[in-house]
Amino acid sequence: MRKLSSxxxxxxxxxxxxxxxxxxxxxxxxxxxxxxxxxxxxxxxFFAPDGVEPPHPIDLAHGDWGVLNLVxxxxxxxxxxxxxxxxxxxxxxxxxxRLASIVVFVGIVSFMQRTPSIFNAxxxxxxxxxxxxxxxPAGDALSLxxxxxxxxxxxxxPSRAPWALRLIQVQVSVLYVASVWEKLHGAxxxxxxxxxxxxxxxxxxxxxxxxxxxxxxxxxTVLTYLTLAVxxxxxxxxWNRAARPLVLALGASMHLSIDAGLRVGFFSEAVLTAYLAFxxxxxxxxxxxxxxxxxxxxxxxxxxxxxxxxxxxxDVEACSGDV
Amino acid sequence: MRRxxxxxxxxRVGNVRPLVITAFIVVVLASIAVSNMPDGRAYSAxxxxxxxxxxxxxxxxxxxxFAPNPRSEILYLEARVVRADGSVSTWRPPTSNPLIGSxxxxxxxxxxxxxxxxxxxxFGYGWPYLWRTIALYVARLEGQHGSRPVSVTLIRRxxxxxxxxxxxxxxxxxxxxxxxxxxxxxxxx
Numbered sequence: 001m002r003k004l005s006s007x008x009x010x011x012x013x014x015x016x017x018x019x020x021x022x023x024x025x026x027x028x029x030x031x032x033x034x035x036x037x038x039x040x041x042x043x044x045x046f047f048a049p050d051g052v053e054p055p056h057p058i059d060l061a062h063g064d065w066g067v068l069n070l071v072x073x074x075x076x077x078x079x080x081x082x083x084x085x086x087x088x089x090x091x092x093x094x095x096x097x098r099l100a101s102i103v104v105f106v107g108i109v110s111f112m113q114r115t116p117s118i119f120n121a122x123x124x125x126x127x128x129x130x131x132x133x134x135x136x137p138a139g140d141a142l143s144l145x146x147x148x149x150x151x152x153x154x155x156x157x158p159s160r161a162p163w164a165l166r167l168i169q170v171q172v173s174v175l176y177v178a179s180v181w182e183k184l185h186g187a188x189x190x191x192x193x194x195x196x197x198x199x200x201x202x203x204x205x206x207x208x209x210x211x212x213x214x215x216x217x218x219x220x221t222v223l224t225y226l227t228l229a230v231x232x233x234x235x236x237x238x239w240n241r242a243a244r245p246l247v248l249a250l251g252a253s254m255h256l257s258i259d260a261g262l263r264v265g266f267f268s269e270a271v272l273t274a275y276l277a278f279x280x281x282x283x284x285x286x287x288x289x290x291x292x293x294x295x296x297x298x299x300x301x302x303x304x305x306x307x308x309x310x311x312x313x314x315d316v317e318a319c320s321g322d323v
Numbered sequence: 324m325r326r327x328x329x330x331x332x333x334x335r336v337g338n339v340r341p342l343v344i345t346a347f348i349v350v351v352l353a354s355i356a357v358s359n360m361p362d363g364r365a366y367s368a369x370x371x372x373x374x375x376x377x378x379x380x381x382x383x384x385x386x387x388x389f390a391p392n393p394r395s396e397i398l399y400l401e402a403r404v405v406r407a408d409g410s411v412s413t414w415r416p417p418t419s420n421p422l423i424g425s426x427x428x429x430x431x432x433x434x435x436x437x438x439x440x441x442x443x444x445x446f447g448y449g450w451p452y453l454w455r456t457i458a459l460y461v462a463r464l465e466g467q468h469g470s471r472p473v474s475v476t477l478i479r480r481x482x483x484x485x486x487x488x489x490x491x492x493x494x495x496x497x498x499x500x501x502x503x504x505x506x507x508x509x510x511x512x
Contacts, residue, residue, distance in 0.1 A: 012348060013341065038426040042417075050463060052434065054456045063378025109381050117437040117450060118430040121388050127381040135347075163344060167351060178359040179386040186391030196487035198393040200494075204432060206421045217488030263421075265429030267388075 012166055015159035019284035022094075022142035022157065024165070024276045028129055029092035031273050032104055035126060035266050036084045039111065046115045047077045053115045066113030067106065080110055091133075094143020101138060105130040122267030128171050129274060136164035142288065155292065157285060168277040169238075175271075176235030176251075180228055189228060192221030199261055206263045230254050238278060248275050351382065358384045397494070399480040400435045402461040403501075406470035414461045439479040439502070458505035477503040 045051050049072050058069045067080055084107030090100035108127050112119050137160045139145035147154050188194040196217070199209040213219050234251040237243040252272055259268035279287075357373040360366040370377075377383035402414040416431040418424070438457055440449035458475040466472050482497040 008345075009341070012345070034426070038430070041419075041427050042430065045460065046430065046434075050460065052438075052457050052460045053453055061375060063375040063380075063383075065379055105381070112381070113378075117453060118434045120429065120433050121386060124381075124384050128384065131381045161344075163348060167348065170352065171355065174355055174359060175384075175386050178384075179388050179390060181359075181361070182385075182387045182390035186393075188392040188395075189390070193486045194389060194393050197395045197484055198389050200484045201394070202397045203399060203435070206425045211493075215487050215490055215493055217486075220487045263425045263429045263432055265426055265433075 012163040013161040016162050017157035017281040017285060018137060018141040018160050019157040019281050019288055020277065020279045021136055021138055021140075021160070021162070021165050023279065023284050023287065024168070024273070025094065025097070025133065025136075025138040026092055026142065027273050027276055028133065029088050029100075029104070031266065031269055032108070032126065032130070033085060033088035033092065035123075036081065036088060036107070038266070039081065043077055043081060044074060046118055047072060047111065048074050051115070053117050056113065056116075064113055066110035068110045068114035072114060080107055083107060084111075091138070094139045094145050097139025097143055097145050098134070101130070101134045101136075105134050120265055120267060122265050122270040125171070125175065125270040125274060126266065129168055129270070132164050132167045132171070135167075155288075157281070157288075165277050168274055172271070172274045172277065173235050173238060176231045180231045180235065183228060183231075189224060192217065192224045194220075195223040195227060196220035201262075204262050207260055209261050227254065244278060248278060251275065350376070351380075354380070354382050355384070358382065359386065394436075395484045395486075397482045397484070397497075398435055398439050400439050400457075401478040401480055401499070402458065403476045403478060404461060404465045404472045405474045405476075406465075407473050408470035410470060412465060412469070414465060438477070439481075454503040455505060458503065462505070462507055471507075473507055475505045475507070476501050 039046065046053070047068060049055055055072050056064060056069050058064055058066075068077065083103060087100050087103030087107060090096060091104055094100075105127075108123075108130050112123060112127055140160060141157045142154075150156075183189040183194070186194065188197055196214050196219075198204070199214045213223075230247075230250045231254075233243075233247045237247045252275065255268035255271050258264060354373050354377050357366075357369045358377055360369060374383070400416055404412045404414060406412070416435055417427075418431070419427050434453075437448055437450040438453050442449040442451060454477055458477060462472045462475050465475075479500045479502050480497055481500070483495045485491075485493050485495070
């Protein structure tokens with residue numbers, strides 16, 4: 001029992017550097033910003049009272065509480081849109097990060113509860129990540145909040161309990177295992193036609209896949225079983241440190257393919273962003289350090305630009321050397 | 324590496340309200356588990372209890388991505404608008420370029436699935452409560468120019484994919500099925 005308790009505490013609470021969380025926050029905030037922007041062309045059609053979906057009154061018994069379920073006049077819709085955009089930017093730069101994460105969550109839930117008919121699984125993942133991020137110390141590194149509090153140690157990553165980040169990891173794992181479970185109940189996934197049927201949906205296509213892929217039973221069967229295998233591997237083996245890079249690379253390849261072929265909105269982007277939660281703190285710190293070095297090189301190269309705006313041979317040499 | 328006092332304090336989160344956080348984690352994990360339970364009586368019973376929490380926290384989820392089967396029907400929505408002067412026009416949901424516009428289109432695509440499918444159909448995600456508001460929306464939109472709309476008919480335009488290895492052809496012919504008509508009287512649009 002003590003061993004179990006110790007393992008539980010270690011997994012959820014053992015402090016680790018916040019570099020992973022900082023990277024996740026920045027990328028997630030950028031994703032949220034573009035997610036919000038994608039609503040702009042149809043703001044009235046989807047969310048105004050005279051739009052395509054009737055308003056849903058607040059129903060606390062079922063958990064509905066969104067701002068737009070309370071009042072959805074055009075002014076409120078526009079205000080919420082702007083607030084969500086600003087909240088995303090604040091989250092991106094880590095300004096009043098906790099408040100920004102709450103604003104982002106409230107905004108996303110409000111839009112999704114107002115018009116549930118337009119959102120897909122990717123949006124659900126974004127909403128779940130926004131929920132978890134509210135509880136994370138997301139502004140403790142690489143943020144304006146950090147800069148204001150500890151200017152001298154801006155590039156340090158204080159250790160914190162990673163339980164909120166772990167919940168995002170669990171969510172990713174559950175997504176895949178549940179998805180495979182649901183798919184195994186379908187004949188098309190068992191007989192190997194599922195990928196062909198999905199790629200052949202004209203109304204769903206982004207860039208049409210070549211006919212020899214879509215119409216070949218052999219290729220479809222291989223891709224269908226490969227999809228199931230990759231999903232199962234990501235769902236289970238992502239917890240294995242050694243297998244993690246490989247399974248995440250396989251998962252990323254699969255999602256980029258889906259994104260190229262089908263109009264799935266932000267689904268692939270949301271999943272790939274959630275993958276960042278699995279980046280080890282050491283790797284995340286190394287990424288930040290590498291980016292910082294690149295920035296230093298760039299700044300040095302710019303500083304050495306000749307008055308005519310051309311690099312000298314010495315400058316180019318300096319750019320290629322280590323800083 | 325220099326660490327501030329607040330960093331050191333925060334690093335000891337294991338000692339700060341661990342029971343509360345543990346309880347929170349357990350509730351969240353249980354909620355996610357309920358949301359992903361296989362269909363059945365146990366799921367219905369557990370979901371009815373967990374639903375308010377799941378919806379309120381945004382953790383309500385069902386990962387049926389192209390599952391249990393991807394749909395094999397290609398679906399388009401059209402709205403036929405008949406005007407007071409007898410003229411007829413057709414409205415279709417907007418589409419954009421595949422690169423950037425596809426993020427916008429995905430919302431309309433999802434909407435069309437809910438708007439044209441029958442609730443008891445094979446794919447089961449038809450939401451008939453949308454029909455009237457779509458028709459009203461189209462009437463308002465189309466009423467901004469030309470003669471006053473007097474009726475809007477929603478039309479489901481579908482074709483079915485032939486499974487791989489059994490074609491060509493790879494698609495049945497498209498057919499159109501009117502499934503809802505809203506007669507408009509009185510005020511313009």
